[in-house]
Amino acid sequence: MKLIEFFKHYPDEESCKIAFKSYRLQEGVTCKKCGSTSHYWKKNREQWECKSCKHRTTLKSGTVMQSSKLPYQYWFIAMHLITSTKKSFSAKEIQRQIGHKRYEPIWSMVHKLRSVMGLRDEQYELGEEIELDEGFFETVSITRDKTEPLKRGRGSQRQSTVLVAAESRVEEQNYNPKKHRTKKRVGYLKMTVIESLKKEDLAVVVKEKVKKNTKIVSDKSNSYNNLKEDYNLDSKVVPKKEINTILPWVHTAISNAKRLLLDVHHRIDDDFLQNYLNEYCFKFNRRYFDNIFDRLMVAAVSNRWNYLGEENG
The missing domain is CATH 3.30.420.10 (Ribonuclease H-like superfamily/Ribonuclease H)
Structure with missing residues (x-):
């Protein structure tokens, strides 16, 4: 995805939030309390409510964004920058591009994304x-x-x-x-x-x-x-x-x-x-995929970050 195309798809915070919800629905939402996959969407609270036990699940819960207070658009921009080049972006450079004042939250965000990349690849074994x-x-x-x-x-x-x-x-x-x-x-x-x-x-x-x-x-x-x-x-x-x-x-x-x-x-x-x-x-x-950004989004909504002892959830 080119830079101009990215901002056409995700021009603001609301568009990123809607897209993130769509990715979550594609992968499915599972209740942590009873394991049910049937939910209602409560628009006024922006949460899913389990049909079986009424337990509520937030939009970020169980994903790479869990416990993060950073805007959705920050995450989307970071994922785009990381996947748009064969090389990489340092956390400091991403901080400059986003314009955030503090370095530590951006550093943590980028490492969480790298962590779920590893969790995604762990699902596959090498063969032949x-x-x-x-x-x-x-x-x-x-x-x-x-x-x-x-x-x-x-x-x-x-x-x-x-x-x-x-x-x-x-x-x-x-x-x-x-x-x-x-x-x-x-x-x-x-x-x-x-x-x-x-x-x-x-x-x-x-x-x-x-x-x-x-x-x-x-x-x-x-x-x-x-x-x-x-x-x-x-x-x-x-x-x-x-x-x-x-x-x-x-x-x-x-x-x-x-x-x-x-x-x-x-x-x-x-x-x-x-x-x-x-x-x-x-x-x-x-390397031969058309859109690595989509693959990273799937990993982001399917896995909770896992570094320095934090368990996948």
């Missing part, structure tokens, strides 16, 4: 054949003991470990060697911040993200040894010259994500790295 590898992203830790000497390289306190899985399969039919592209075609992508690369911990994460009996192509790391029981593991030594042949898409995704975060956000706290990766994967997985 995937590439699997880990990446190390430079982050800042507020809780780090500054008296502790910094480690170098892998395991540094300045780095967060991210497990990256990308669906990819060989397609000989459309391959053109003159374009210097890989024979593999990428599907969906998942990035997950993990605490350690111990094989027991890593196996738990993979089982949550990847269907059983999927073929997994990875390097020869011992961290993947526990995957042999549930997956068709094809691990091999990957020389630098053959990275673009064996594991092309995970390394491309890691490289592009690092460049994006460095370019737009400059500094990432380790507590919020997952939210930024959620946004990257959400947009990557819907």
Whole structure:
């Protein structure tokens, strides 16, 4: 959706509120008290009333906007800006565009949106054949003991470990060697911040993200040894010259994500790295969709924000 089209559809607060209600009705309203899906709309209070138990549900309840006092139009503008570009917008830039005085509410709003992006992608598992590898992203830790000497390289306190899985399969039919592209075609992508690369911990994460009996192509790391029981593991030594042949898409995704975060956000706290990766994967997985804004709206009305311990509701 172009900027002019956006403001034609959503010129004011009332139009945004009507559209948000329409999206909620499409997804369905469920009573928190009895689980019924049959409701009356009480126009004078702008709430749904359950036909069974008379419990009332507000327009924002159970969505990403729950407990937020920001106008609907703020949320719509933020969702449009985030989805209108392949890159991203920082919370500070969105604050400038909206013209809000305080930074903290806008920062919180943007992270809530990134959180529901991750919740939406968690509904899907990767399958068929995937590439699997880990990446190390430079982050800042507020809780780090500054008296502790910094480690170098892998395991540094300045780095967060991210497990990256990308669906990819060989397609000989459309391959053109003159374009210097890989024979593999990428599907969906998942990035997950993990605490350690111990094989027991890593196996738990993979089982949550990847269907059983999927073929997994990875390097020869011992961290993947526990995957042999549930997956068709094809691990091999990957020389630098053959990275673009064996594991092309995970390394491309890691490289592009690092460049994006460095370019737009400059500094990432380790507590919020997952939210930024959620946004990257959400947009990557819907790169061929006509209107990502609609997809984000569906995620926004279907999921309650979930970061720093807040549970989905």
